[in-house]
Amino acid sequence: MKHLTVEELDAITEIETTSNILRLTTRLTGMRFSAISKMTESYWVACAVHDELHFGLEVGDELRVEATLCNQARANRKSIIIEHASKDPVFWEHPLPKAHGFESYISLPIVFSDGTVFGTLCALDVLPKQLENPQMFEILSIFTRLIGTTLELQRSRA
Structure with a gap:
């Protein structure tokens, strides 16, 4: 876990509702995998994971940032929503979903x-x-603000 500090992991764990946020994210979206990630210029790091899909990622696992779609959300500061990747006009040929x-x-x-x-x-x-x-998107946005505020408070204490 070289790209995730002990303090960051503690702050995420301290969010008493982290597991509830991830579980609610899966319930709201109908999807079976959810995660909170930290991103650096080079790495995507799993901070918290809820995996009913058995996707295989665990807390502390790292991926090259360019091997993730999250990188686009980070770069553009905009959400990405894909309902059906193989039929999506933007992502149907993208190699990552495949x-x-x-x-x-x-x-x-x-x-x-x-x-x-x-x-x-x-x-x-x-x-x-x-x-x-x-409504789902609004709730997920509230979750990201809650996570960000908690991490920022931890960062200011450090």
Whole structure:
């Protein structure tokens, strides 16, 4: 876990509702995998994971950042929503959904008050899901603000 500090991991764990946020994310989206990630210029790091899909990622696992769609959410500071990757006009030819076998995906950036991006709240599933739901998106956005605020408070104490 060289890209995730003990303090960051503690702060995420301290969010008493982290497991509930991830479980609720899967319930709201209908997807069976959700995670909170930290992103650096080079790495995506799993900070917390809820995996009913048995996708295989665990806390502390690292991926090259360019091997993730979350990287686009981080770079653009905009959410990514894919309901059916193989039929999506933007992502139907993208290698990542094909390589990892997922059809539905959502990623929301976790942004600090100074504009820096910590990482993402993301979810995915091998089955297509209906994700264009403003109420669901609003709730997930509240989750990212809660996570970001908690991490920022921890960062200011350190």
